[in-house]
Amino acid sequence: MPYVTPEQIERAKQMDLLTYLQYYEPQELVRFSGNVYTTRTHDSLKISNGKWCWWSRNIGGRSALDYLIKVRGMTLPEAVLQIDRQAAVTPPVSPKSQEPSEQKKLLLPEKNENNDRVIAYLMGRGIHREIIDYCIRTNRLYESHDYHNAVFISFDRQDFPKYATLRGTTNKRYMGEVNGSNKHFSFSIPARQESRRLHLFESAIDLLSYGTLELLADRDWRQDCCLSLVGIYKPKKIIEESTPPTALMQYLKDFPQIKEIALHLDNDTAGRLAAKTIKTILPPIYTVSDEPPKCGKDVNDYLKITLKIRQPRERE
The missing domain is CATH 3.40.1360.10 (Dna Topoisomerase Vi A Subunit; Chain: A, domain 2)
Known part of the structure; x- marks a missing residue:
């Protein structure tokens, strides 16, 4: 079994699932609606606000590490090395450099003088x-x-x-x-x-x-x-x-x-x-x-x- 250091585990814990999929497995990421995403393999798994939940299995978490272990079935060392290797090849870009998605404005109809x-x-x-x-x-x-x-x-x-x-x-x-x-x-x-x-x-x-x-x-x-x-x-x-x-x-x-x-x-x-x-x-x-x-x-x-x-x- 591969060996990972406490420092590697700590680094892996810092990466959220959305960031991981955006940069390392973009083909797996599907926008569901608004700021909610799902995956191509498991469309009952939803990602939003820094968390993910696989509704059909009643499991969830925050990090990409949780996802690789609970959904992909990897061991802890395998999941840590997967994240560590990917990050070493292509470091994720800071979210601040991305263009924020424009929120649609609700165009309410004009009110009548009475109801x-x-x-x-x-x-x-x-x-x-x-x-x-x-x-x-x-x-x-x-x-x-x-x-x-x-x-x-x-x-x-x-x-x-x-x-x-x-x-x-x-x-x-x-x-x-x-x-x-x-x-x-x-x-x-x-x-x-x-x-x-x-x-x-x-x-x-x-x-x-x-x-x-x-x-x-x-x-x-x-x-x-x-x-x-x-x-x-x-x-x-x-x-x-x-x-x-x-x-x-x-x-x-x-x-x-x-x-x-x-x-x-x-x-x-x-x-x-x-x-x-x-x-x-x-x-x-x-x-x-x-x-x-x-x-x-x-x-x-x-x-x-x-x-x-x-x-x-x-x-x-």
């Missing part, structure tokens, strides 16, 4: 006025000037708008997203106080529908955190090779206290497959429960059915 059409549209779908008013007051929702679309806004941890999705109020089949949107962030509502539990939905309207159902049941609709996904989540044919939804990964990174996840995805084939996949591939540190709507295609359908049942009882 009347958006309020009427959402109330027509059963959403409680208290919840609509909360979203407007916290700048999560407004009506666009030109087309009177509902604009649902997502923020990062510093409260900067990062993503916006559009929903038509006149052409009610219209759905889209704003130019410059960052798919790592999606529409969410925080818990009133810190919570370990997250509720996950396919759309912003399903999220608001769940809040309405909680309010109608005399429960605190902001007791837990709520997050919607950026469109329909499509796993791979072999679900173990799939990657969790980008917005969910970002949220769990931003809110590490989350340990329980309730899935409220649609009752159709795509929703059931998405729920099964997320339950399968999330690391075991999370307790994941599948809680689809009791009837109807989605949470908003279930809300409207619930309201129809309640109305005759309220008139009695």
Whole structure:
């Protein structure tokens, strides 16, 4: 077995995986989205913010040394010599000399003078006025000037708008997203106080529908955190090779206290497959429960059915 010195081990520990792949195995590095990368061999392995995680195997680390040992199966001396030999041939260039990637600017549509059409549209779908008013007051929702679309806004941890999705109020089949949107962030509502539990939905309207159902049941609709996904989540044919939804990964990174996840995805084939996949591939540190709507295609359908049942009882 080859011998390596403590100094060689210490040097090897200093190299992060992204730098290693950029300079010594660029053919293996694939940009996933934004500042997140994956590898050509293992596309469920994601690299971001100086760390890497192989989601399908529930292992991760920081350094290239960790990667070579845990993923490539090298011994410690073999991994140290691999890094040491490569660095001796081609020393990595300082990151400061690289051009920073330009961040896209979120081009939010102009606001309308009021939100009347958006309020009427959402109330027509059963959403409680208290919840609509909360979203407007916290700048999560407004009506666009030109087309009177509902604009649902997502923020990062510093409260900067990062993503916006559009929903038509006149052409009610219209759905889209704003130019410059960052798919790592999606529409969410925080818990009133810190919570370990997250509720996950396919759309912003399903999220608001769940809040309405909680309010109608005399429960605190902001007791837990709520997050919607950026469109329909499509796993791979072999679900173990799939990657969790980008917005969910970002949220769990931003809110590490989350340990329980309730899935409220649609009752159709795509929703059931998405729920099964997320339950399968999330690391075991999370307790994941599948809680689809009791009837109807989605949470908003279930809300409207619930309201129809309640109305005759309220008139009695």
